Amino acid sequence: xxxxxxxxxxxxxxxxxxxxxxxxxxxxxxxxxxxxxxxxxxxxxxxxxxxxxxxxxxxxxxxxxxxxxxxxxxxxxxxxxxxxxxxxxxxxxxxxxxxxxxxxxxxxxxxxxxxxxx
Amino acid sequence: xxxxxxxxxxxxxxxxxxxxxxxxxxxxxxxxxxxxxxxxxxxxxxxxxxxxxxxxxxxxxxxxxxxxxxxxxxxxxxxxxxxxxxxxxxxxxxxxxxxxxxxxxxxxxxxxxxxxxxxxxxxxxxxxxxxxxxxxxxxxxxxxxxxxxxxxxxxxxxxxxxxxxxxxxxxxxxxxxxxxxxxxxxxxxxxxxxxxxxxxxxxxxxxxxxxxxxxxxxxxxxxxxxxxxxxxxxxxxxxxx
Numbered sequence: 001x002x003x004x005x006x007x008x009x010x011x012x013x014x015x016x017x018x019x020x021x022x023x024x025x026x027x028x029x030x031x032x033x034x035x036x037x038x039x040x041x042x043x044x045x046x047x048x049x050x051x052x053x054x055x056x057x058x059x060x061x062x063x064x065x066x067x068x069x070x071x072x073x074x075x076x077x078x079x080x081x082x083x084x085x086x087x088x089x090x091x092x093x094x095x096x097x098x099x100x101x102x103x104x105x106x107x108x109x110x111x112x113x114x115x116x117x118x
Numbered sequence: 119x120x121x122x123x124x125x126x127x128x129x130x131x132x133x134x135x136x137x138x139x140x141x142x143x144x145x146x147x148x149x150x151x152x153x154x155x156x157x158x159x160x161x162x163x164x165x166x167x168x169x170x171x172x173x174x175x176x177x178x179x180x181x182x183x184x185x186x187x188x189x190x191x192x193x194x195x196x197x198x199x200x201x202x203x204x205x206x207x208x209x210x211x212x213x214x215x216x217x218x219x220x221x222x223x224x225x226x227x228x229x230x231x232x233x234x235x236x237x238x239x240x241x242x243x244x245x246x247x248x249x250x251x252x253x254x255x256x257x258x259x260x261x262x263x264x265x266x267x268x269x270x271x272x273x274x275x276x277x278x279x280x281x282x283x284x285x286x287x288x289x290x291x292x293x294x295x296x297x298x299x300x301x302x303x304x305x306x307x308x309x310x311x312x313x314x315x316x317x318x319x320x321x322x323x324x325x326x327x328x329x330x331x332x333x334x335x336x337x338x339x340x341x342x343x344x345x346x347x348x349x350x351x352x353x354x355x356x357x358x359x
Contacts, residue, residue, distance in 0.1 A: 035338065037335070037338075038335070038338040038339070038341075038342055041292055041295075041296060041342075042292065042342060042346075045288040045289075045291050045292035045295070046284075046288045048288070048291065049284040049285075049287040049288030049291060050280065050281065050284050052284075052287060052291075053280055053283055053284040053287055054280060057280070075280075078273075078276050078277055078280050079280055079284075081273075081277045081280075082277045082278075082280035082281035082284055083281075083284070085277060085278075085281050086281050086284065086288070093349075
């Protein structure tokens with residue numbers, strides 16, 4: 001009995017979620033896409049900054065010590081790794097944000113559920 | 119036809135030279151000054167009445183204050199309160215510079231990497247000084263990943279240091295690249311409107327949409343700059359990645 005109730009409540013939750021998505025204001029959707037764009041530029045900038053800094057440090061150290069091209073090779077590899085590390089950290093933050101958002105969204109739906117039961 | 123990059127050219131208005139340096143008053147300086155005056159006007163005129171129940175103008179000022187105050191508290195904790203004036207100034211300055219740049223015939227100061235990297239380096243140096251002042255030399259353990267075997271540290275520590283040093287670059291390049299790309303795109307499609315004659319309405323409609331997007335980008339990039347500054351501040355205060 002309890003199981004049946006659960007499944008029907010889940011079904012209702014899905015339907016409410018779908019209806020809410022369909023009726024969500026267009027502006028909010030546009031804003032979400034725009035923040036997606038800002039997230040994309042953020043990740044790209046993190047990646048490129050690592051490459052650029054690695055290359056610049058390598059070339060600079062080569063000029064100082066006259067060891068061309070070894071410092072460039074070493075520091076470009078390190079810079080690439082740093083860039084990828086930065087992207088991983090940034091995307092971890094983004095996932096955290098997303099989870100927080102979807103959690104709040106779920107809670108909202110459950111609240112609506114309870115209200116309808118009453 | 120004018121090059122789409124011509125809008126970013128620096129032109130001297132009053133040529134000046136001091137101790138061998140060119141310190142002319144340029145169109146960039148002019149718009150930096152306009153941005154500053156606009157912010158002061160926005161803040162003082164908005165708060166002129168100091169009503170308990172704010173009017174429209176006062177609400178805008180109060181909302182922008184609360185927006186940044188909440189963002190700072192969420193990302194960097196309550197200890198970061200004393201850095202609020204700086205973060206707020208940074209956000210409002212970039213926001214106004216970006217928005218003023220969206221007005222036709224103006225100059226976008228944030229489209230020059232010299233301006234953005236100056237702000238980013240200021241943030242970077244400030245955050246590093248705060249970190250050392252707070253944690254002393256213990257801050258250096260920030261660059262040592264926990265639980266890594268020592269032979270790997272020979273590679274991981276340089277990577278962490280480069281990752282830390284790349285922060286001002288990514289911060290400044292992001293803002294500058296977004297502004298340059300957006301304004302260049304507007305200019306290119308503006309050229310299409312003229313070149314296509316009667317069929318110019320198609321790129322014209324596109325420009326209308328693009329301007330909407332650019333206004334959003336102008337706001338978002340100011341916001342992203344402020345959020346990342348808060349995150350770096352959080353790292354400095356609490357030493358957590």
